Amino acid sequence: MARTLAFKARLARGPDFVLDAEAVIPLEGVTAIAGQSGSGKTTLLRALAGLDQQKGDAVRVDFAGQAWDDAERHTPPEERRVGFVFQDPSLFPHLSVEQNLRYGARRRQIASLDAIVDALDLKSLLPRATEGLSGGEARRVALARALASDPAVLFLDEPLSGMDWDRKGEVLPYLARAVSEAQVPALYVTHAADEIAMLADRVLTMDAGQVVGWAPPPIRMSARVEGIGPNGMLIALDGATEGKGRFSVPIRARVGEAIGLGVPADSLMVSATHPGNSSAAMVVPADILDGANDGSGIRVSVFGQEVHLPMLDIGLTGSRVWLSILRALPRPEPRDSQADANHD
Amino acid sequence: MNLWPVISLTLQLAAITTVILMTLALPLAWWLATTQSRVRPVIEAITALPLVLPPTVLGFYLLILMSPQSALGSFWVRMRGESLTFSFTGLVIASLFYSLPFAVQPLQTALMAVPQATVDAARTLGASARDAFFSISLPLARRGFLTAAVLTFAHTIGEFGVVLMVGGNIPGKTRVISIEIFTAVETLDYGTAHVLSAGLLIFSFGVLTLVYALNRKGGARLG
Numbered sequence: 001m002a003r004t005l006a007f008k009a010r011l012a013r014g015p016d017f018v019l020d021a022e023a024v025i026p027l028e029g030v031t032a033i034a035g036q037s038g039s040g041k042t043t044l045l046r047a048l049a050g051l052d053q054q055k056g057d058a059v060r061v062d063f064a065g066q067a068w069d070d071a072e073r074h075t076p077p078e079e080r081r082v083g084f085v086f087q088d089p090s091l092f093p094h095l096s097v098e099q100n101l102r103y104g105a106r107r108r109q110i111a112s113l114d115a116i117v118d119a120l121d122l123k124s125l126l127p128r129a130t131e132g133l134s135g136g137e138a139r140r141v142a143l144a145r146a147l148a149s150d151p152a153v154l155f156l157d158e159p160l161s162g163m164d165w166d167r168k169g170e171v172l173p174y175l176a177r178a179v180s181e182a183q184v185p186a187l188y189v190t191h192a193a194d195e196i197a198m199l200a201d202r203v204l205t206m207d208a209g210q211v212v213g214w215a216p217p218p219i220r221m222s223a224r225v226e227g228i229g230p231n232g233m234l235i236a237l238d239g240a241t242e243g244k245g246r247f248s249v250p251i252r253a254r255v256g257e258a259i260g261l262g263v264p265a266d267s268l269m270v271s272a273t274h275p276g277n278s279s280a281a282m283v284v285p286a287d288i289l290d291g292a293n294d295g296s297g298i299r300v301s302v303f304g305q306e307v308h309l310p311m312l313d314i315g316l317t318g319s320r321v322w323l324s325i326l327r328a329l330p331r332p333e334p335r336d337s338q339a340d341a342n343h344d
Numbered sequence: 345m346n347l348w349p350v351i352s353l354t355l356q357l358a359a360i361t362t363v364i365l366m367t368l369a370l371p372l373a374w375w376l377a378t379t380q381s382r383v384r385p386v387i388e389a390i391t392a393l394p395l396v397l398p399p400t401v402l403g404f405y406l407l408i409l410m411s412p413q414s415a416l417g418s419f420w421v422r423m424r425g426e427s428l429t430f431s432f433t434g435l436v437i438a439s440l441f442y443s444l445p446f447a448v449q450p451l452q453t454a455l456m457a458v459p460q461a462t463v464d465a466a467r468t469l470g471a472s473a474r475d476a477f478f479s480i481s482l483p484l485a486r487r488g489f490l491t492a493a494v495l496t497f498a499h500t501i502g503e504f505g506v507v508l509m510v511g512g513n514i515p516g517k518t519r520v521i522s523i524e525i526f527t528a529v530e531t532l533d534y535g536t537a538h539v540l541s542a543g544l545l546i547f548s549f550g551v552l553t554l555v556y557a558l559n560r561k562g563g564a565r566l567g
Binding site: 046077091094103 | 461464472480
């Protein structure tokens with residue numbers, strides 16, 4: 001059985017806000033937790049990490065079979081092995097970058113930081129004080145510090161909030177690479193649709209302290225960089241034929257490089273006939289393979305590439321439809337997971 | 345005249361008081377800085393009382409508390425064979441109360457200024473609450489700690505009313521600088537009064553300058 005984080009969380013925050021959330025989250029890949037600010041995303045992460053103690057007999061947090069919280073028990077945060085990256089990097093200002101990284105590593109008896117230092121490209125920063133770091137550097141250090149503590153799960157609380165697009169672009173690839181190389185599942189709190197499209201495997205939405213449910217996950221495709229485009233790089237979907245399936249995305253990449261694409265769920269339209277001239281960035285033909293058995297969507301083939309669309313089975317198996325992609329973003333995924341997405 | 349016994353006794357009293365009080369103030373200040381308990385304002389008020397009470401009132405109650413007729417006083421007499429009042433130990437106990445706010449308040453303020461997220465980060469990285477206190481909160485509050493220690497030391501050196509009430513004026517045992525100044529003036533020995541007063545004035549000025557310098561640096565760091 002797949003490992004899950006199952007919880008029933010209850011926590012009052014002031015007179016007006018009560019967190020009352022329940023869900024079962026697969027411990028695999030990146031689960032985005034989305035919602036308006038004030039919907040309780042951060043409160044949920046803090047409760048699950050044991051930083052704020054929950055109240056009530058019904059409270060339950062079960063991490064892959066370990067009871068973290070229930071009616072009798074409250075596992076302290078230091079015993080949960082949650083790598084928490086806060087909105088503010090919250091580095092320890094009296095320690096150097098290296099000492100920051102070693103803080104958790106030492107307490108969890110991790111000897112070598114080399115892999116993490118390499119993955120996040122921190123070697124030159126190690127002797128520095130935390131004070132002079134740029135925003136992007138500080139966030140990389142905060143992420144590395146969490147990873148160095150050998151976490152069983154990562155909680156990322158808007159780790160890119162307040163950064164402009166360029167700075168985000170600097171940190172995102174590291175984030176994606178680190179998360180997938182460390183093989184650590186992550187809960188990623190954000191309300192940025194772009195970050196969801198770029199990183200998330202599934203999306204849990206919250207509102208007013210409660211879990212609303214699973215939102216359509218971002219649609220993923222793979223592509224190859226063909227050249228410089230008007231808006232970054234010109235990319236072509238894998239298998240695209242001459243003159244079709246090409247558009248430009250805001251990304252810095254080498255020509256010939258394979259990249260993943262994430263299409264935000266609300267940036268895709270499906271139509272039975274070619275929509276003609278439209279404002280979509282790209283219109284591509286797709287053949288419906290079948291509706292997924294679990295009712296979570298349908299599988300289509302785009303230039304031979306299998307793509308999962310988060311919509312109900314519309315009963316057109318075998319027929320041709322047209323996908324209007326309004327916007328796609330690069331998913332900074334490592335090579336091997338693209339190969340997986342590509343294999344048929 | 346030889347002023348050294350007076351000065352040495354005063355310094356001893358201040359040093360012992362500072363060491364004991366900082367040890368006691370640390371957990372108290374931490375509790376005050378982190379608790380959400382409803383009794384916190386009450387404890388804070390009790391801690392601050394020595395700031396507003398006339399030293400004679402504080403001294404009077406301490407005298408009652410430590411007198412051989414009281415539980416504490418009679419226990420002390422049975423254990424040590426001497427009265428707690430009018431002894432050096434009695435002075436130390438009185439100083440602990442008298443200087444309490446000067447130890448607790450700067451520490452509490454400094455500990456409250458340590459961002460919660462920084463401590464939370466330490467907790468998620470495997471540090472117990474106590475570990476996080478010693479490895480994160482205390483180092484970040486070190487200026488507050490230093491300020492508290494310096495103020496406690498200086499304030500204890502300058503105490504007068506409480507000492508007079510509890511300790512009296514016994515040479516070598518309870519006669520500290522401030523009492524000696526009082527005695528000198530009473531006996532028209534202005535030379536001694538001048539030397540000791542000027543000494544305390546310069547010392548106090550130096551201490552306050554040091555405290556403000558510490559806090560200025562602290563402010564710059566936090567900002």
